[in-house]
Amino acid sequence: MIRLHPALFLADLEAKPAALHTLARHLADADPWAALGHPGRVTFVGMGSSRYAALVAARRLRLRGVDASAEYASDVLPALPGPLIAISASGTSRETLDAVEGRDYVAVTNVLDSPLARGATTVVPMHAGPETGGVACRSFQHTLLLLDALTRHLSEAKTEPTVRLIERTAEATADLLERRDAWLPRVDELLDGGDGVYALAPVDRISSALQSALMVREGPRRAADGCETGDWAHVDVYLTKTLRYRALLFPGSRYDEQALEWMRSRKSTVVSVGADVPGAAGTVRFRHDDVPDVRLMTETLVAELVAAKWWERVAQTSP
Numbered sequence: 054m055i056r057l058h059p060a061l062f063l064a065d066l067e068a069k070p071a072a073l074h075t076l077a078r079h080l081a082d083a084d085p086w087a088a089l090g091h092p093g094r095v096t097f098v099g100m101g102s103s104r105y106a107a108l109v110a111a112r113r114l115r116l117r118g119v120d121a122s123a124e125y126a127s128d129v130l131p132a133l134p135g136p137l138i139a140i141s142a143s144g145t146s147r148e149t150l151d152a153v154e155g156r157d158y159v160a161v162t163n164v165l166d167s168p169l170a171r172g173a174t175t176v177v178p179m180h181a182g183p184e185t186g187g188v189a190c191r192s193f194q195h196t197l198l199l200l201d202a203l204t205r206h207l208s209e210a211k212t213e214p215t216v217r218l219i220e221r222t223a224e225a226t227a228d229l230l231e232r233r234d235a236w237l238p239r240v241d242e243l244l245d246g247g248d249g250v251y252a253l254a255p256v257d258r259i260s261s262a263l264q265s266a267l268m269v270r271e272g273p274r275r276a277a278d279g280c281e282t283g284d285w286a287h288v289d290v291y292l293t294k295t296l297r298y299r300a301l302l303f304p305g306s307r308y309d310e311q312a313l314e315w316m317r318s319r320k321s322t323v324v325s326v327g328a329d330v331p332g333a334a335g336t337v338r339f340r341h342d343d344v345p346d347v348r349l350m351t352e353t354l355v356a357e358l359v360a361a362k363w364w365e366r367v368a369q370t371s372p
């Protein structure tokens with residue numbers, strides 16, 4: 054059983070820029086995907102945030118002509134052509150270990166002596182450092198970036214652009230952390246006191262909505278869910294009628310306005326991250342937020358810092 058700890062979770066978040074610089078150095082030295090060659094298909098398996106990151110990468114690969122899918126490790130998988138890429142920050146998730154049993158696989162993990170790493174043909178280290186708070190936060194960010202490098206390896210045969218992206222992500226992350234006294238109290242106030250936090254993101258950054266909601270559930274144990282912005286009008290809009298609805302919007306979908314129109318008419322509270330949108334009660338902007346890839350790699354920090362704050366509050370008030 055992993056011990057979760059709010060103060061250590063906050064320290065894990067504060068260490069993001071330094072960990073990103075470490076990752077950039079490793080990636081600048083060598084392509085971690087070199088041993089993979091250039092297969093025409095890859096399959097990712099993982100659970101939780103590891104699968105969220107894989108969803109984005111699989112979609113990007115397909116758009117670039119490489120067949121790819123992101124599967125629940127808990128699924129029963131047929132033998133598929135091409136390498137199996139198992140992602141697990143801890144390297145111990147039961148479902149992920151079951152999924153690779155008896156197969157050759159590449160492990161993407163943060164723990165090099167984990168069971169997942171020990172059984173792998175190739176190991177791609179996350180270089181996120183130990184997450185002493187017990188919550189996958191830096192490892193999630195590093196997974197997204199390593200999968201960005203994989204996408205470039207398979208479609209452009211070069212990973213240097215990912216190094217530049219990591220550097221910009223480190224700058225954006227540091228900017229949000231350094232200026233948090235200016236934005237966090239207001240975002241805390243806006244998202245607090247409702248009936249949950251509902252995160253919306255476009256399909257190309259769906260991981261941001263899913264991971265943000267997970268952070269609010271995993272730390273402070275509050276109701277939260279993540280949704281694709283277009284799909285929101287089909288599956289989540291209903292709650293704006295009955296709940297004190299608190300939306301965390303990651304703009305960029307061509308259906309932002311559709312969702313915003315509903316939320317304005319139902320008097321929902323909207324906090325927007327990375328861009329200004331009409332009717333938002335609060336907006337968090339950050340360095341390089343005009344670059345979509347930097348947003349993808351950075352924006353979950355807003356929910357993570359809110360979650361850390363709420364979690365600390367619960368820890369102080371409960372025996």
Ligand SMILES: O=P(O)(O)OC[C@H]1O[C@](O)(CO)[C@@H](O)[C@@H]1O
Pocket residue numbers: 100101102103140141142143144145146149188189271
């Ligand atoms: O990447 P891992 O270590 O397999 O973990 C998967 C998920 O399980 C959790 O650790 C919770 O059990 C999440 O934080 C994480 O997203």
